[in-house]
Amino acid sequence: MKNLIKRVAFVVLFSTMLFSQNVFEENCKDCHRDLPASLQRMFMAYLKVYSGEITVKAALKGYLMKPDKRLSVMSDLFIDRFGIKKKSKLSEKELEEAIDIYWDLYNVRNKLR
Amino acid sequence: MSASKNRDISLLLHNEKQSLRRFLALYIFLVLVLISLLSIFYYQSQEKLMFSNQRTVLSGYATEFVKKLKILHHYFPARYKYPRDDRFKSAIYDIERVLIFSTLDNNSTNLDKVIYRAGDKIHFVKYLDDYYLGAMYLILEIDEDRSWYRDTILHILALGTIMLIVLGIFGLFFVNLFLKPMKNSIELLDNFIKDTTHELNTPISAILANIEMMDQSVMSEKNIKKLSRINIAAKTVSHLYQDLTYLVLGHQRVSKDEMIDLKALILNRVDYFYILAKSKKILFDLDLEEASLFIDPVKIARMVDNLISNAIKYNKRNGQIKIVLRDNYFVISDTGIGIKSEKINSVFDRYSRFTSSVGGFGIGLNIVKSIADEYGLKITVSSKLGEGTTFRVDFPKDNRDEKSN
Known part of the structure; x- marks a missing residue:
């Protein structure tokens, strides 16, 4: 009996870990999966225009809260083909959390050798 | 008399030499200040020239390096190896002046200057128009070639010495020229005093000698008194002489x-x-x-x-x-x-x-x-x-x- 409880607890914990998704994965990844430009490439486009962590995050947040063609870092061709995204439904806090995760995931700083 | 005159002139020359020495000391001090200022300007101009030359070379390196950054940016993260070059070391900073990556030996950087000296290295800062990998500032570092420094110091020492000698000779010439009228008037005054003093000697000696020789026994009491007064007056003048x-x-x-x-x-x-x-x-x-x-x-x-x-x-x-x-x-x-x-x-x-x-x-x-x-x-x-x-x-x-x- 004890072994059964242990096994059930382990399976529950493992599946929670396996399938648990953060705010970035829940709200961002799916939509971008269908786009030809990956999240990495979009990150590099932001980096090329805004350079630093604070400026990149501020620009991202501003764009996601109020998407505007003129503010997009993507090419006109891309915008014409796919349009601009809809305004994010996430709260400001969730948005900041998602952007932080995005920054940590794609940041070049610790990956250069 | 002629020997005495020679000695007088040497006395004059002694005083004159003292003023001459003081004037020359002041002159040489001013010349040294002038040479020092010129040396400082020369040194600074040579340093600027060196920086200017290095800047041209480093600017070329930077253009090449930016291209490599652009390629890396494009292929990141498939390619992640930061570009390196044997000719220089480099570092990149983002817009918030946070270091992204560095291969510099001397990490004391100044992003507000275009080119500057950091220890025995020279740093060149290039501002990027496109922030590849997020880099706004690119710093290139090379070893400072000190040959310009040795050449400059040698030039300063050689030219400074020549200038000092030439200006010293000019100084001596001008001092002699300026002092000549003063020298003449001092000599004239001195000779006048000496001649006058000398001319006093003979009459005073004659007066005193004759007073001594006078036979007071045949003189009236009145005349002895008068003679005594003459004696006193003559001795007073003699003492002054x-x-x-x-x-x-x-x-x-x-x-x-x-x-x-x-x-x-x-x-x-x-x-x-x-x-x-x-x-x-x-x-x-x-x-x-x-x-x-x-x-x-x-x-x-x-x-x-x-x-x-x-x-x-x-x-x-x-x-x-x-x-x-x-x-x-x-x-x-x-x-x-x-x-x-x-x-x-x-x-x-x-x-x-x-x-x-x-x-x-x-x-x-x-x-x-x-x-x-x-x-x-x-x-x-x-x-x-x-x-x-x-x-x-x-x-x-x-x-x-x-x-x-």
């Missing part, structure tokens, strides 16, 4: 020191001034013991003469002059008008006189002091206003010891 001669020619006169019997000397000088003292009814009170001093006879005579002459000059009528001579000192005191305490310290200054009511140039005590200083004699003055003045001269042990040598 001797002081002036000492002042003008004394410094170039070679001292002939010998053992002087001070008792004999003082008795001789008292005898000389006797008539002068008598005219003011001043009495001498002598308390002399045997003493001798190794000194120039002319100088010790000038010293004693001036002290006795002063004691007479500033004494009251019916006064007294007391002279005490011992083995190691002598004292000459009068019962005269005395000196104010605040003036005691300045009695030895040239042209300083106790009172304007008595004649004189104020050079006597200055001569006394200069002789005392020359021979290390300690001279002290004590005075009470209205009661009298005392001069005490102490002999140093060395001068007395010459006896035994």
Whole structure:
């Protein structure tokens, strides 16, 4: 009996870990999966225009809260083909959390050798 | 006379050389300041030239490097190896001046300058238009080539020395040119004083000699008195003549020191001034013991003469002059008008006189002091206003010891 409880607890914990998704994965990844430009490439486009962590995050947040063609870092061709995204439904806090995760995931700083 | 003239000119040259040396010192100081300033400007311009040359080279390197960053940006993260070059080290900073990656040896960077020295390295900062990998600032680092520094210092030393020599020669030339009129007028004035002084000697000597030769036994009492006055006047002028001669020619006169019997000397000088003292009814009170001093006879005579002459000059009528001579000192005191305490310290200054009511140039005590200083004699003055003045001269042990040598 004890072994059964242990096994059930382990399976529950493992599946929670396996399938648990953060705010970035829940709200961002799916939509971008269908786009030809990956999240990495979009990150590099932001980096090329805004350079630093604070400026990149501020620009991202501003764009996601109020998407505007003129503010997009993507090419006109891309915008014409796919349009601009809809305004994010996430709260400001969730948005900041998602952007932080995005920054940590794609940041070049610790990956250069 | 001609030998004397040569000595006079050498005296003049001595004073002139002193002014010349001072002027040259100032001139050389100013020239050195000028050369230093020029050297600083030259050094700075050479440094700027070096930076300018390095900047051109580094700018080329930076353009190449930016292309490599662009490629890496495009292929990141498939390619993640930061570009490296044997010719230089590099670092990239983002817009917030946070370091992205660095291969620099010297990490003390200044992103506000385009090119600067960091230790023994040179840093060149390039601002990127497109922030590849997020980099806004690209810093390139190379070793500083110090050959320009050695060349510059060598140039400064060589040119500075040549300039110093050339300007020094110019300085000497101009100084001589400017000093010539002054030199001529000083020489003229000096010759005038010397010639005048010299011309005084013959008539005074003639007057004094003739007074001595006159047979007073055949003279009336009235004429003897008149002769005595002539004698006093002539001796006063003679004393002044001797002081002036000492002042003008004394410094170039070679001292002939010998053992002087001070008792004999003082008795001789008292005898000389006797008539002068008598005219003011001043009495001498002598308390002399045997003493001798190794000194120039002319100088010790000038010293004693001036002290006795002063004691007479500033004494009251019916006064007294007391002279005490011992083995190691002598004292000459009068019962005269005395000196104010605040003036005691300045009695030895040239042209300083106790009172304007008595004649004189104020050079006597200055001569006394200069002789005392020359021979290390300690001279002290004590005075009470209205009661009298005392001069005490102490002999140093060395001068007395010459006896035994």
